Amino acid sequence: MQPLFLHPRDLDLDAPHLFWATPPDDALTASLATLGQTTPALVFPGEGRPVLAAGARRAAVLRVLRGRTLCAVAVEPQDMEPELAALPEPLRLGAVYLASNLGRAVTDAMAVAAARYFVAAGGAEAYETLAASRLFPDGDRRGALVSRWLALPPALDALLEAGHVPLGAAGALAALGAATLDALWPLLTAVRWSRANLANALTWLTEAARLAGEAPEAILGRCGALDLPGRGLSPNDLAAGVLAALRRARYPATTTLEARFAALCRTVTPRGSKVRLSPSQGFEADAVTVTATAKSPAELARIAADIAAMAAAPDLPRLLRVAHEDDPA
Incomplete structure (x- = not known):
């Protein structure tokens, strides 16, 4: 391997194969300023200017x-395994970059970014062969989830x-139509969804639409959930309010009875x-x-009186x- 000394501005730091590149943090900046570069970057010489294979933050x-x-x-072709050297350049660049970064903790968003690059560069088979086997150990269910995620619009990657x-x-999410996803966008960006909460929300929405014979976005437009993000609610209250609105749309009779029961409870139960x-x-x-919980005879007596x-x-x-x-209304 031949050492090179390059001007950093001669390299493209936004190349697609640098799919995990992030802005440098203060610690790296301070280290390079005081100690200098201790780990070399990797480049492919190519016929023109060198192509950065790893080391974008440095x-x-x-x-x-x-x-x-x-x-x-x-990194010359003769330095690589024959199978890697024979790959088209986009896949070779992606494979080398991935291999040089496998010591990092790979988040879900990073796994999706890598998957999108390899699928775009060489199709699903290239992703499975060159990336999935390195990203996910045997039995890791994230591999299947990433494959499902690739069916979604790339704009959702930022939310992930x-x-x-x-x-x-x-x-x-992949089961929804494009129009429904567009209508859901304000809620997807406003709430930090858990898997269970989002599953409930989407189930209630789609079931309500099916029962009404309407599109989900029509139900969403009139259930009141879309009015909540702009009201300055706390994150927990916003999530609870959105879920309540969607549940009302799916179970209008039950939620009406629940509200009536709660109101009557307030008149029956002593303050x-x-x-x-x-x-x-x-x-x-x-x-x-x-139901009631007593921790002393006095509390039990108060409960009995209530x-x-x-x-x-x-x-x-x-x-x-x-x-x-x-219904009194």
């Missing part, structure tokens, strides 16, 4: 340090990197009481479950038969 720092050159090692959308939601009432599942029975007061409350009969009561 080159970026040296660009702004006056009078510095980049120490690099030229930012932590707004989890890799595990790839299948559910400050530790007694909690809950309806039967799905409001299928005219019954309530009474239950006695609740038994005498005028609204208790309505609470027990809430599913049969006509």
